[in-house]
Amino acid sequence: MEYEKVIGLEVHMRIKSKTKMFCSCKNALELASTPNINICPICMWFPWMLPLLNKEVVRLWVIWWLLMKCKVNKKSRFDRKSYFYPDLPNSFQITQLYEPIVWKWSVKVLVDSKEKSFDIHHMHLENDAGKLSHAGAQTICDYNRSWSPLMEIVTEPVFWCKKEVMEFLKELQKMFRAAWVSDADMEKGQLRCDVNVSIRPKWSIKLWNRTEMKNLNSFSAIWRAIDSEAKRQIKILEKWWTINQETRWWNDEKWISSTQRSKEDAMDYRYFPEPDLMPIILDDEFIEECKRKLPELPIEKRLRYLNKYNLKEDEARLLTSDKNLSDYFEKLLNFTKDPARSCSYITTILLALIKESEDINSVKELRFDIEQLAKVIKYVKNDELSSTNSKQVIEELFNNWGKTDIIIEENNLRQKNDLWTLETIVEEVIKNNSKQVDDYKWGNERIFGFFIWQCMKVSKWQWNPKIFWKILKDKLG
Ligand code: ADP
Ligand code: MG
Ligand code: ZN
Numbered sequence: 001m002e003y004e005k006v007i008g009l010e011v012h013m014r015i016k017s018k019t020k021m022f023c024s025c026k027n028a029l030e031l032a033s034t035p036n037i038n039i040c041p042i043c044m045w046f047p048w049m050l051p052l053l054n055k056e057v058v059r060l061w062v063i064w065w066l067l068m069k070c071k072v073n074k075k076s077r078f079d080r081k082s083y084f085y086p087d088l089p090n091s092f093q094i095t096q097l098y099e100p101i102v103w104k105w106s107v108k109v110l111v112d113s114k115e116k117s118f119d120i121h122h123m124h125l126e127n128d129a130g131k132l133s134h135a136g137a138q139t140i141c142d143y144n145r146s147w148s149p150l151m152e153i154v155t156e157p158v159f160w161c162k163k164e165v166m167e168f169l170k171e172l173q174k175m176f177r178a179a180w181v182s183d184a185d186m187e188k189g190q191l192r193c194d195v196n197v198s199i200r201p202k203w204s205i206k207l208w209n210r211t212e213m214k215n216l217n218s219f220s221a222i223w224r225a226i227d228s229e230a231k232r233q234i235k236i237l238e239k240w241w242t243i244n245q246e247t248r249w250w251n252d253e254k255w256i257s258s259t260q261r262s263k264e265d266a267m268d269y270r271y272f273p274e275p276d277l278m279p280i281i282l283d284d285e286f287i288e289e290c291k292r293k294l295p296e297l298p299i300e301k302r303l304r305y306l307n308k309y310n311l312k313e314d315e316a317r318l319l320t321s322d323k324n325l326s327d328y329f330e331k332l333l334n335f336t337k338d339p340a341r342s343c344s345y346i347t348t349i350l351l352a353l354i355k356e357s358e359d360i361n362s363v364k365e366l367r368f369d370i371e372q373l374a375k376v377i378k379y380v381k382n383d384e385l386s387s388t389n390s391k392q393v394i395e396e397l398f399n400n401w402g403k404t405d406i407i408i409e410e411n412n413l414r415q416k417n418d419l420w421t422l423e424t425i426v427e428e429v430i431k432n433n434s435k436q437v438d439d440y441k442w443g444n445e446r447i448f449g450f451f452i453w454q455c456m457k458v459s460k461w462q463w464n465p466k467i468f469w470k471i472l473k474d475k476l477g
Pocket of ligand 1: 006155
């Protein structure tokens with residue numbers, strides 16, 4: 001018999017607000033190295049503490065749907081979902097069941113160069129739980145990320161293969177990053193996914209029993225889990241047994257899943273409207289305010305770099321491929337007002353250094369002040385520093401920070417424009433190349449570059465070619 005897979009996803013994305021969802025603790029976008037440093041009596045739900053919705057979360061959320069052009073519910077509200085688990089200090093999660101922030105939507109994705117549209121059942125806001133780490137017989141409860149804001153996107157069962165799932169998730173990830181609502185980095189737990197899988201014979205139109213694998217946190221784990229679960233279910237169906245509707249735990253070290261709990265004895269979450277929070281009612285004024293803060297999409301930025309800054313296509317593509325990089329470029333440009341040089345110093349010198357470096361992986365981690373780099377560019381522009389020496393200065397900044405001026409002075413790198421020395425060099429070059437000088441005097445103007453080249457060579461590329469040009473013109477007439 002031929003079977004087909006049916007897959008539905010529940011995607012959790014950590015919203016990148018500065019503070020948590022209902023208190024003013026730092027929203028730890030990555031888990032801090034010390035457990036329980038970003039907590040307070042509110043997110044620990046001590047007696048008499050009350051939650052207060054963070055407006056930035058709502059703003060980021062609105063920016064997201066404005067960019068994605070989905071239809072939003074201007075009124076939504078929170079529900080309380082009660083269950084006990086040690087990662088949940090208050091024994092309930094604040095989520096949205098009955099009136100989520102978005103119903104019904106779809107995302108367009110290219111799969112094998114064909115456009116496909118995948119339906120979204122709904123999207124809602126909820127708070128994250130803490131993290132439990134098990135070490136032997138002990139368990140560490142770390143509540144740093146407890147009450148961090150999450151956006152959950154629940155799809156319809158609309159994926160027929162794992163490739164569609166991958167393309168969909170990658171597209172979502174790109175959209176989150178473009179909207180600047182989340183870095184959606186799977187390794188840092190900012191994007192997690194529950195995968196629901198069922199199998200049915202090809203002739204069937206109804207959906208068959210499914211299983212759910214929770215909190216998969218890498219693309220490859222999702223890939224493997226779907227494969228393994230589909231094979232397991234086919235084996236069961238081939239024996240004419242039925243699939244238990246259950247939650248399974250995926251072990252990504254052994255590549256096998258095991259029963260966690262059956263859906264039949266699913267908990268009663270006792271959902272009820274959250275009594276301590278008002279509904280969210282978005283007024284037009286707030287939406288307008290969000291519209292003004294709408295970030296530029298990567299494609300718009302690329303066009304701006306091409307048209308306004310006259311960068312080349314591949315340079316514009318490279319700089320806009322990563323928001324940190326384009327931010328860095330624009331910051332540098334603010335100081336230098338020189339798009340071409342700013343771009344080339346970043347893309348050729350800095351990125352090469354970063355590529356080689358073991359501890360610095362992005363422009364965000366650079367330890368020197370951006371003004372120091374701007375200074376290097378300014379000196380090159382004013383012929384006070386040769387481009388060869390500028391590389392040396394940047395390398396020094398990169399490795400040992402410091403100040404541009406001090407590095408230049410200490411290493412004696414300032415372009416020497418001392419006329420007397422320069423004239424001696426020019427005279428020497430003229431003397432040693434009398435044949436070419438004759439040629440030039442007989443009208444071969446093209447040979448002029450040769451003299452400049454020779455002067456630069458004699459001076460070991462330390463000096464300013466423009467000044468050589470002037471002296472040569474004077475001397476050769
Ligand atoms: P639960 O609370 O059990 O997780 P939800 O309705 O919240 O139930 O989640 C349903 C998820 O499972 C959705 O992502 C949906 O697309 C998916 N799903 C539902 N039925 C099937 C099925 N037969 N096969 C695969 N996925 C399914
Ligand atoms: Mg589920
Ligand atoms: Zn707190």
